[in-house]
Amino acid sequence: MRIEENRTFAEIAPGDSAEIVRVCTEDDFYVFATASGNHNPLHLARHDGDGDGAAEVVAPAMWVASLISAVIGNILPGAGTLYRAQSLRFEARAHAGDELVARVTVTEKRPPDGIVMATEVTRKSDGATILTGEAEVQAPPRKLTFEDLDIPGLLIERHRHFDALIDRAEPLPPLPTAVIAPEEPRSLGGALLGARHTIIAPILIGDPARIAAAARELGASLDGIEIVEAADHDRAANIAVDLVAQGRAAALMKGHLHTDVMLKAALRKEKGLRTGRRFTHVFVMDVPGVAHPLLVTDAAINIAPDLRTKMDIVQNAIDLARSIGIEVPKVGVLSAVETVNPDIPSSLDAALLSKMAERGQITGGIVDGPLAMDNAVDISAARTKGITSQVAGRAEVLVVPNIDAGNMLAKQLAYISHAEGAGVVMGALVPIILNSRSDDDKARLASCAVAALHNARLTGLLPVVSRAAE
Structure with a gap:
């Protein structure tokens, strides 16, 4: 003062x-x-x-x-x-x-x-x-x-982290992407926007008449873009997975269809996209005022994950964080408390995940938990609680106990904190771009960029970051 x-x-x-x-x-x-x-x-x-x-x-x-x-x-x-x-x-x-x-x-x-x-x-x-x-x-x-006068602070609603991801992805070769049922303007517009920024090379799969109608509504041209006819959404999803098996596509992108229809095709036993890990969803959030992207997982696929599933949730999130440039991701496993309480199962899972990371069962990042939301993201709150940790107050990845908590957290960040969220499904052979119907152009473009950067790291187009935490 x-x-x-x-x-x-x-x-x-x-x-x-x-x-x-x-x-x-x-x-x-x-x-x-x-x-x-x-x-x-x-x-x-x-x-x-x-x-x-x-x-x-x-x-x-x-x-x-x-x-x-x-x-x-x-x-x-x-x-x-x-x-x-x-x-x-x-x-x-x-x-x-x-x-x-x-x-x-x-x-x-x-x-x-x-x-x-x-x-x-x-x-x-x-x-x-x-x-x-x-x-x-x-x-x-x-x-x-x-x-000295206490003047109210101002928060600029600018998504600089997404801008940086898009800038990193644009010079890469366009990612061949099978876009499933882009039969309405938002889903088609996201794919075409990714193509205009040379981040993806879309292959549109679905009803050609509906795709053309969506393009007319957008005032967009489909010249030079491949369209594969599919009689229904089940068939479109399976064709998209076939294109991956044939080496023609290196990513999937959800269009105007139910998520479970797309995932059913991706999880099929014959020439599907299984890798041995559970499919998990990661939101990459650009929150105004936060100095780094904030990853939230799993808020869209696994409803009440057990410990084994949470291992995959954490590992998939670490892998994606590394792909977008976070060298050694700091993972906070969330609970309602920051101490282990046998009556709160999420606190037990968090402690076990932290120990697994220490023993090398989870690699590439630093994992700590249980952490309550405040002491996961705010260093002052962590110090007040007496928590000494490389993660507490500095978490870049937030692992939620279940889909209820994850969905609420992601939507709170979007609608109250004015964050944008890029959505990607991990654990498959290729990244799956998964956007919400309400997502705007910036979120859809950032989702394409995140998928392209992850593919580039896996294929050696981007340098592999240090694995010192392993």
């Missing part, structure tokens, strides 16, 4: 100076765009504002100028100051990542309360002048001393 103190007209003399240093970020520019209504793409990450094929992320000029007001309102003269005039001349441009120095210097006093100041913003790295000008303000009428 800081104690702030302003300066009245009598306390200020020509030559007095004050400054602040601020690193400008992409999120600053999104906040400015929202507050000001200025949506110029030159200022926004991942947008090409001048048609040169590159994102500029130029700092908005008036955002840079606002740094001057921060010095005036916070330091010199400080609280109680009001603007009368401000001139500005922009000498150069700042960009996201620049460290800027905003400085004011008193040049004149105009009784009874006027203060004139030279104002400037420079870039710290090279001293370049970004802005010059002059401010005239009304000095505070009385002395104020106060504690």
Whole structure:
């Protein structure tokens, strides 16, 4: 807690100076765009504002100028100051990542309360002048001393982790993907979006007339995309699995059909996709404000998994986390408590899974449990409970006790925390892209990217990350 103190007209003399240093970020520019209504793409990450094929992320000029007001309102003269005039001349441009120095210097006093100041913003790295000008303000009428104000924080609903996954997947060879029954606009649109970003090469399986109708509704072309006719959804799912067996497809993607129809075909005994592990579902969640992707498993397939199934759930999640760039995944096995309680079966399973990882029965990550949700993801909560662990407060993978808990957690993250979720089924010979009907384009595209990255690691297109945790 800081104690702030302003300066009245009598306390200020020509030559007095004050400054602040601020690193400008992409999120600053999104906040400015929202507050000001200025949506110029030159200022926004991942947008090409001048048609040169590159994102500029130029700092908005008036955002840079606002740094001057921060010095005036916070330091010199400080609280109680009001603007009368401000001139500005922009000498150069700042960009996201620049460290800027905003400085004011008193040049004149105009009784009874006027203060004139030279104002400037420079870039710290090279001293370049970004802005010059002059401010005239009304000095505070009385002395104020106060504690640093508690301003509500802002959370930018931007999914940077998914952006990074998509950027990593786009340069890879397109993943041949059998898309099962993409017979309505959302499921077809997700497949076509993945194709436009060169992440997947879709093979569409289903009723050609319905697929064409969905394309017309989207205003999309199907030129150059293979369509395989299937009389019904059971047949479409089996054809998709056949394409994997023939080496023509390296992933499946769920379209407009029931999940159990697709999984029944994948689990068939003859030329199916079994590997000896249970099929398990992993949500890769991009939660605004969380510094890394957060994996939640299993929230979609295994209803009440036993310990053996949970072993596969944990191992599959670790494997996927490694594929998306988490070198040594930290896995928190969740329960209602962080201590082993014989009356709470999930706490017993969590402790056993943790010990199995220590003994090498689960490899590639660090597993700890039981952990309650708070001390799995919040380091302060873990310290309050006295938990000393490499995982507590830092979990990147959350293993839930059952499908009820997983479904609630994933939807809470989506609808209350504004997360996006990419869905992939693991444990099969190839990744299975499994989206919800309510998923938007970003979630569907990210699901394709996650599947492509996992396939690339398995086939050697991406380097295998360190297995130091094993």
